[in-house]
Amino acid sequence: MAAESLKCKECGTEYPLEALYVCERCFGPLEVRYKHGFTGDVATLRRRIQGGSQDVWRYADFLPLAGGPPGPSNHLASRAGLPAGWTPLINADRLAERLGLREVWVKNDAANPTHSFKDRVVAVASARARELGFAALACASTGNLGNAVAAQAAALGLPSYVFIPADLEEQKILGTGVYGTNLVSVRGNYDEVNRLCTELSAEHDDWAFVNINMRPYYAEGSKTVAYEIVEQLGWELPDRCIVPIASGSLFTKVHRGFAEWIELGLVEGREPIMNGAQASGCAPVANAFALGQDFCQPVKPNTIAKSLAIGNPADGPYVIELARRTGGAVDAVSDDQIREGISLLAETTGIFTETAGGVSVAVLSELARRGEIDPQERVVLVITGDGLKTLDAVRGSFQAHEIDPTLEAFEAALGSVAV
Amino acid sequence: MAVTVRIPTQLRSATGGESVASVQGATVSEVLDELFAQFGELRERISDEQGGLRRFVNVYLAGEDIRFLDGVATAVPDGAELTILPAVAGG
Numbered sequence: 395m396a397a398e399s400l401k402c403k404e405c406g407t408e409y410p411l412e413a414l415y416v417c418e419r420c421f422g423p424l425e426v427r428y429k430h431g432f433t434g435d436v437a438t439l440r441r442r443i444q445g446g447s448q449d450v451w452r453y454a455d456f457l458p459l460a461g462g463p464p465g466p467s468n469h470l471a472s473r474a475g476l477p478a479g480w481t482p483l484i485n486a487d488r489l490a491e492r493l494g495l496r497e498v499w500v501k502n503d504a505a506n507p508t509h510s511f512k513d514r515v516v517a518v519a520s521a522r523a524r525e526l527g528f529a530a531l532a533c534a535s536t537g538n539l540g541n542a543v544a545a546q547a548a549a550l551g552l553p554s555y556v557f558i559p560a561d562l563e564e565q566k567i568l569g570t571g572v573y574g575t576n577l578v579s580v581r582g583n584y585d586e587v588n589r590l591c592t593e594l595s596a597e598h599d600d601w602a603f604v605n606i607n608m609r610p611y612y613a614e615g616s617k618t619v620a621y622e623i624v625e626q627l628g629w630e631l632p633d634r635c636i637v638p639i640a641s642g643s644l645f646t647k648v649h650r651g652f653a654e655w656i657e658l659g660l661v662e663g664r665e666p667i668m669n670g671a672q673a674s675g676c677a678p679v680a681n682a683f684a685l686g687q688d689f690c691q692p693v694k695p696n697t698i699a700k701s702l703a704i705g706n707p708a709d710g711p712y713v714i715e716l717a718r719r720t721g722g723a724v725d726a727v728s729d730d731q732i733r734e735g736i737s738l739l740a741e742t743t744g745i746f747t748e749t750a751g752g753v754s755v756a757v758l759s760e761l762a763r764r765g766e767i768d769p770q771e772r773v774v775l776v777i778t779g780d781g782l783k784t785l786d787a788v789r790g791s792f793q794a795h796e797i798d799p800t801l802e803a804f805e806a807a808l809g810s811v812a813v
Numbered sequence: 814m815a816v817t818v819r820i821p822t823q824l825r826s827a828t829g830g831e832s833v834a835s836v837q838g839a840t841v842s843e844v845l846d847e848l849f850a851q852f853g854e855l856r857e858r859i860s861d862e863q864g865g866l867r868r869f870v871n872v873y874l875a876g877e878d879i880r881f882l883d884g885v886a887t888a889v890p891d892g893a894e895l896t897i898l899p900a901v902a903g904g
Contacts, residue, residue: 404869416823416899419858421869423901589873592898596822606901689868692880706878708900711868 395658396431397458400424400610403712411458413526413602415609423708424610426458436659440629443621450479450514450618456654457518457618458611464521475520476549478513479618481505483626486775489742489755493762497772499632501623502745508545508569509780510538510701510748511619511644516546516604518615523602530554532601534591536584536640536701537566538779543604544575555601557587557594563700565783583695585706609643616644620651623774624661631656633771634667636758638750638778639679639724640702642709645670648776649716666774668716670724671757673697673749677726679710684724688714698729698787699749701779723766727756733787735759739777746781754778816844816889819896827854841872842885844895859897869900 400409404422415424446452451463451474464474482502490498503511516539520531532555533543540556547554554575558567559582571577580587595603604612624631631652637645649668655661672680675697678690690710695703707713717724727735735755740746747755754775761767781788797803815835820828828834834851838844849856859870865885866872872879873896879887889895 404867415901416821416869418823418826421823421859421867421899423869423899585878586876588901589871589876589896589898592821592901593819593896609901692878694881706871706900708869 395428395455395654397426397460398429399427401427411460413523413528413599413607415607426610426614428456428458430658439658439660443625447477448480449477450517450615451477452480453618453621456621456651458614459518459521460525464524475517475546476507476513478506478517478615480622483623483774484743484745486739486743489739490773492738492742493759494769495762495767495771495773496769498758499623499627499772499774500739500743500745501619501774501776503619503776503778504745504747504751504780506542508538508541509783510542511616511776511778512538512542513546514618515539515612515615515643516542519602519604519608519612520546520550520552522611523604523608524550526602528600528602530598530601532591532595532598532603533557533605534584534588534603535570535605536703537562537570537783538701539605540570540575540577541566541783544570544573544577547575548573557591559584559587559700559703561700563784563786565785566700569783584704585692585695588704588706605641613643613647616647617651617654619644619776620648621655624652624655627772629661631661631663632666632774634669634722634767634773635776636669636671636754636761636773637776638699638702638754639670639672639707639710639713640704640750641707642670642679642713644776644778646709646712646716649720665720668720668722669757669761670713670717670722671754672724672726673699673702673732673753674726674728675699676703676705678705679707679713680724680726682710682724683714683717690714697732697749698784699732699753700784701748701750702753723761725757725760727753727760731756731760733791736781736787737791740781745777747777748779748781748784749787750779751777751781752787816891817894818844818848819894821898823899824855824858824897827858828852838889840885841874841879841887841889841895844889845872845885871898871900872896873898 402417676695
């Protein structure tokens with residue numbers, strides 16, 4: 395499968411594989427189109443994938459790079475960049491039991507180099523940016539992307555510019571600045587940062603804004619989440635996937651990953667039911683889904699799930715279409731439910747996720763509670779980021795036992811419950 | 814006084830390369846109509862069949878998305894700046 399062109403998702407106009415992201419004729423988003431050149435047998439192709447490196451580049455055949463995986467060898471990390479992806483898929487049997495479900499798996503993308511799924515998309519965008527000869531990386535970020543761009547640029551030896559809303563969690567600001575990027579804290583919300591960066595990208599055409607002018611390539615990186623899930627399930631499909639929604643790009647591309655492999659015969663079965671997860675404080679897609687609309691009315695975000703706080707989600711209409719078509723839905727949960735979701739996942743799986751993950755867990759709990767999930771289903775929950783990035787969300791959710799260093803003090807505090 | 818409209822790079826082939834246009838109009842709708850009168854090709858690029866804006870077109874009045882105001886009926890004061898941008902996002 396080789397990338398052949400960029401194609402408008404709205405009107406179908408095709409463009410060359412350059413740093414373009416918007417159709418000049420109708421303003422629709424551009425997407426990478428591939429030529430399906432695969433003719434060999436499925437077993438051979440599977441072996442080829444399995445013999446690849448333990449990162450996103452094992453799927454290079456399905457990614458939009460002209461020259462294959464970057465770097466002469468993935469052992470040369472400085473040339474290949476940060477090795478993203480190939481994160482664990484964990485059988486969350488205790489979580490399933492708690493929710494009255496049979497089979498729940500957690501795709502733990504907090505296990506990426508900068509602790510979120512953004513390392514995947516940045517790996518692909520920056521590799522393509524280097525092929526196209528860009529001199530710098532840049533992004534508009536709600537936090538996780540900033541971490542990933544700053545780190546990837548450091549690994550590649552490129553200058554970088556990261557634009558964030560000024561009210562971001564301290565952990566995400568520190569975890570970006572440490573890599574030596576040019577960090578720009580904008581007095582405004584993400585949508586305002588994004589508008590500024592869209593304007594800036596026109597002024598700095600030698601910068602690769604990974605989620606603006608490189609967006610078609612960037613978004614393709616998210617397909618690797620689906621490829622890994624299939625491979626890790628032993629070349630099988632889940633029945634249902636729960637994916638958090640900010641811009642909606644991850645949701646649509648996870649589905650695309652499944653659909654491509656079904657089409658190529660790499661995996662058999664029907665496409666999974668796709669459930670989207672948003673926070674009530676920023677739920678333009680869930681609102682539109684509930685109202686039966688095919689467009690998203692923008693909102694002003696107000697939620698603890700800041701990595702999902704995009705009030706004007708570009709891929710919203712496609713998310714709604716996919717959720718409907720696959721028999722899924724888009725739901726929203728409150729900040730309290732998000733906090734409960736974080737605790738539930740931590741206490742049943744040992745995985746500490748950030749607020750966005752709490753949103754996904756809370757939506758899964760809601761669906762299970764409402765009886766919308768068949769107990770026989772195999773469900774995959776996509777956990778996109780690490781709890782250490784949003785520590786405020788769990789502050790005050792438990793109490794430590796502070797004691798003097800004596801046996802008596804321990805007995806007095808915990809003796810009755812210690813096992 | 815006129816209203817300034819900032820044209821994104823993707824539309825400049827329809828404005829003869831101009832990045833800024835100066836037009837008259839008291840509402841967003843009037844400003845856009847005046848803009849289309851100057852650059853005919855722009856109409857089909859950013860308007861849908863019903864005469865509204867295509868779903869991936871964002872219009873900002875002094876930095877605020879017009880969907881938070883009164884949409885295309887939003888009043889535009891003299892000397893104001895309208896910005897047309899493609900919808901694009903990704904945290």
